[in-house]
Amino acid sequence: xxxxxxxxxxxxxxxxxxxxxxxxQWDSKLIDPHPAAEDLTLPMPCGGAMVFRPVDVxxxxxxxxxxxxxxxxxxxxxxxxxxxxxxxxxxxFTVPSHKDLQRYYIGKYDVTRNQYNAVMSGQCAAATAAGxxxxxxxxxxxxxxxxxxxxxxxxxxxxxxLPQRQKKAGFIRLPTDAEWSxxxxxxxxxxxxxxxxxxxxxxxxxxxxIAAGPDVGGVQPVGSLKPNPLGLYDMLGNVDQMLQESYRLxxxxxxxxxxxxxxxxxxxxxxxxxxxxTSLRGEVPPYNPATADMTKLPTLGFRAVIGAEALxxxxxxxxxxAAFDAILTHAEQQSSDTHKLLEALARDATDPATKLGLERxxxxxxxxxxxxxxxxxxxxxxxxxxxxxxxxxxxxxxxIITQIDSYISSTKSDPTVDLSGASNNLARxxxxxxxxxxxxxxxxxxxxxxxNDTPLLTxxxxxxxxxxxxxxxxxxxxxxxxxxxxxxxxxxxGLPTPDDVLTALKKITPxxxxxx
Numbered sequence: 001x002x003x004x005x006x007x008x009x010x011x012x013x014x015x016x017x018x019x020x021x022x023x024x025q026w027d028s029k030l031i032d033p034h035p036a037a038e039d040l041t042l043p044m045p046c047g048g049a050m051v052f053r054p055v056d057v058x059x060x061x062x063x064x065x066x067x068x069x070x071x072x073x074x075x076x077x078x079x080x081x082x083x084x085x086x087x088x089x090x091x092x093f094t095v096p097s098h099k100d101l102q103r104y105y106i107g108k109y110d111v112t113r114n115q116y117n118a119v120m121s122g123q124c125a126a127a128t129a130a131g132x133x134x135x136x137x138x139x140x141x142x143x144x145x146x147x148x149x150x151x152x153x154x155x156x157x158x159x160x161x162l163p164q165r166q167k168k169a170g171f172i173r174l175p176t177d178a179e180w181s182x183x184x185x186x187x188x189x190x191x192x193x194x195x196x197x198x199x200x201x202x203x204x205x206x207x208x209x210i211a212a213g214p215d216v217g218g219v220q221p222v223g224s225l226k227p228n229p230l231g232l233y234d235m236l237g238n239v240d241q242m243l244q245e246s247y248r249l250x251x252x253x254x255x256x257x258x259x260x261x262x263x264x265x266x267x268x269x270x271x272x273x274x275x276x277x278t279s280l281r282g283e284v285p286p287y288n289p290a291t292a293d294m295t296k297l298p299t300l301g302f303r304a305v306i307g308a309e310a311l312x313x314x315x316x317x318x319x320x321x322a323a324f325d326a327i328l329t330h331a332e333q334q335s336s337d338t339h340k341l342l343e344a345l346a347r348d349a350t351d352p353a354t355k356l357g358l359e360r361x362x363x364x365x366x367x368x369x370x371x372x373x374x375x376x377x378x379x380x381x382x383x384x385x386x387x388x389x390x391x392x393x394x395x396x397x398x399x400i401i402t403q404i405d406s407y408i409s410s411t412k413s414d415p416t417v418d419l420s421g422a423s424n425n426l427a428r429x430x431x432x433x434x435x436x437x438x439x440x441x442x443x444x445x446x447x448x449x450x451x452n453d454t455p456l457l458t459x460x461x462x463x464x465x466x467x468x469x470x471x472x473x474x475x476x477x478x479x480x481x482x483x484x485x486x487x488x489x490x491x492x493x494g495l496p497t498p499d500d501v502l503t504a505l506k507k508i509t510p511x512x513x514x515x516x
Contacts, residue, residue, distance in 0.1 A: 023047035023124040030114060030127045033223045036231050040105055040306075043158050044150065046124035050115055052105035052306060053231050055183045057091045058467045061099045063320040066090035068378040070196060071181040072250065073279040082279040083250045086378075087178040092165045092308035100466045105163065105306040106175055106183050109222035109233050110134035110241065111146065119150045132221040134239045134301040139294035140262050140286055143242055143302040147172040165308035166316045174244040175305040177281075180265045184236070184278040188470045189229035192385045198277035199236065200228045212237035212273040219269055219298070236276045239301035240264040240284070247283035261285045268299035373456075380460035381467075383447050387483035388476050390440045395479070395505050397433040401426065437498045444483075448490035457487060478508045 023046040032039065032051040040052040059067040072084040091102035114131030116138070118124070138146075151171040154162055162169040175183075186200045194201055202209050204226065211220045211234060223233045246259035264282040267275070288295045311317050404426045411417045447457070461484040468476045482504045486496045496504075 025049075026114070026127040030112075030129065030132055032108065033132075034108075034227070034231075034233070039108065039231075040163070042154065042161050042306075044115060044118045045153055046118040046127075048115055048118040048127060050111070050304065051108040052304075053108045053183075054103050055091070055106055055179070055187050055230060056095055056098075056470060057089055057102045057104070057182070058100060058188065058463060058470070059090055059102045060463075061094065061102070062323045063316065064323040065102070067102075068374065069178060069182050071178070071185075071279065073198060073277070074196075079252070080249050081281055083252065085250060085253050085255070087181065089178040089182055092170065092310075093163045093306075098466070098470070100463060101470065104179060106179065106232065107303040107305070108231065110239060110301045110303050111143075112222055116146060119146055119153070129221070132223075133219055134222055134234070136219065136239055136298050136301050137296045138300070138302075139296050140242055141294055142296075143174060146302075147174065147304065163306055163308070166312035168309060168312040170306045170308040172304050173307045174242060174302060176244050177263060177265070179305060180241065180243055180303075181278060183230055183232060184228065184265070186229035188467055190471070191473070192382070193389075198279060200278070202226075206273055210237040210273045210276055212267060212269050212271045212276055216269045234266075236266050236278070237271065237273065238269055239266075240268045240282060240297075240299055241266045242284075242300065242302040247281065262295070264300070270299060376456065377460055377463075380447065380457065381464050383443060384461055384464045384480060384483055384487075387440065387443055387487075388479040390436060390443065391479035391482055391505055392476075394433065394436045394440065394501070395508055397429055397436060398502065398506055401429050401433065404429065434498075437501050440486075440501055441495060441498065444486050444490050445495055447487050448495075454488070454491060457484075457491065461487075479505075482508070 025047040026049065028035075031049045032041070036053075038054050040054065041049050042052065043049050057067050059065045066088045067090070069087050069089050070084060071087050072082050074084055076083060091104040093103045093105070095101040095103045111134065112132050113135050114127040116135035117131070118127075120142075154172070155169060159169050162171075164170065184200075185195050185197075187195075190200060199206070199209075207213075207215075208226045209228070211225055216237075220234075220238055222238075225233065227233045228235050241264060243263045243265060245263055247261050247263040248259060249256040260283055262284040264284055265280070267280055267282070284297070284300060285295055287293070311320060404422055408419055408422050408426065412419060461480065465477065465480060468474070468480065482501075485504065486501065489496055489500075
């Protein structure tokens with residue numbers, strides 16, 4: 001930290017600790033105009049506060065556990081910037097009573113002028129309604145200084161309010177790209193298909209959620225519109241949000257190696273709202289050559305996240321090593337013969353270059369095996385999700401066919417009723433049902449053929465079951481049970497027949513699914 005920054009922190013601390021400068025608590029509407037369950041509120045200097053929302057990640061509880069998330073968009077428009085790719089997301093905090101979930105906290109709103117001034121000005125000016133506007137006209141360094149100064153204040157004045165990891169308090173920082181993307185899309189609060197969409201579901205229309213376009217008229221106070229499914233406001237529009245890492249180009253499925261300028265997400269009020277999406281990424285130059293200063297824009301703001309150290313103790317380090325050893329052991333078991341051969345060759349090699357080359361090949365095989373296991377788990381969960389969707393569609397088709405059959409049976413004796421339309425409709429639905437069942441069985445076969453490891457199939461289903469329960473989509477549990485039963489049947493004794501599938505799905509009652 002620079003001398004100037006240390007002097008600033010020292011000056012602020014002397015002011016904030018002084019009883020003479022104690023300030024009244026802000027009006028709650030200036031802090032959180034939309035209170036909600038599970039909000040986490042942290043105090044700030046001058047009687048202020050900031051509210052965070054919990055974001056749960058289905059990543060397990062191990063030190064090296066994380067979750068694969070898909071970000072970007074499917075089509076290749078602006079592919080260099082926002083094409084589909086896989087990112088890996090972990091979170092620092094535990095979720096009570098849910099061992100397979102991790103959690104992080106992200107600001108419910110953008111950082112406001114009131115909040116920024118409380119931390120950075122050194123003076124306790126009264127919080128105002130105008131101060132509910134997001135803080136703009138600041139540099140990336142200013143945002144980092146805000147996070148550092150507030151963290152120092154919290155550690156001195158409200159350490160017990162910060163979430164803890166490994167008995168150490170967390171700290172304030174900017175979001176990573178993966179954290180922002182996962183939270184903006186709705187995390188576990190949306191279905192897999194909605195997660196991959198360009199925006200979260202907006203039933204009242206985009207104008208109720210996105211502050212952008214010529215009719216907006218400028219920056220809006222935070223929380224003026226509706227939130228996303230995680231209870232986060234202004235994730236699209238209003239002001240661009242600076243992120244922790246640099247901007248990088250997309251090289252067909254992965255980020256390219258060059259680190260560029262400031263990475264921003266969400267877009268701002270000047271944008272065309274039709275062009276804003278959770279996939280859109282922006283780059284802002286960190287310096288302005290015209291002013292020979294750091295870039296500061298009226299459209300550029302930021303949001304805070306609570307982070308924590310990855311390894312905060314000797315115990316955590318030992319647990320990480322144990323987790324690494326377990327993963328490595330599993331990977332080695334999958335290719336034990338190859339490992340043994342390479343180890344023997346490396347041991348017997350007399351040429352140092354040959355020995356080193358064999359050792360590198362061995363290490364690469366282990367790395368590839370770990371990657372295959374992670375990819376296979378992700379694929380299996382996606383396939384279970386597809387089976388759930390197919391099962392639900394088959395269930396609905398069966399019920400429609402039953403209703404049409406019932407109608408035809410009850411009216412066929414009436415010569416005045418023309419049943420040709422109903423008969424054609426029945427034939428069409430039966431044809432569709434046949435195709436749906438064939439697709440279900442084909443996917444079951446693909447899962448059975450691709451996963452030779454029964455525990456892997458079981459673990460994938462268990463992880464998906466946890467995710468469904470967390471999303472509150474309990475109707476999906478019945479369809480997941482049928483999917484898992486048929487996959488295991490195919491794995492152990494052969495593929496299910498169409499009648500097997502239809503009978504199993506027909507047993508699901510209307511109470512066992514979402515009837516909305």
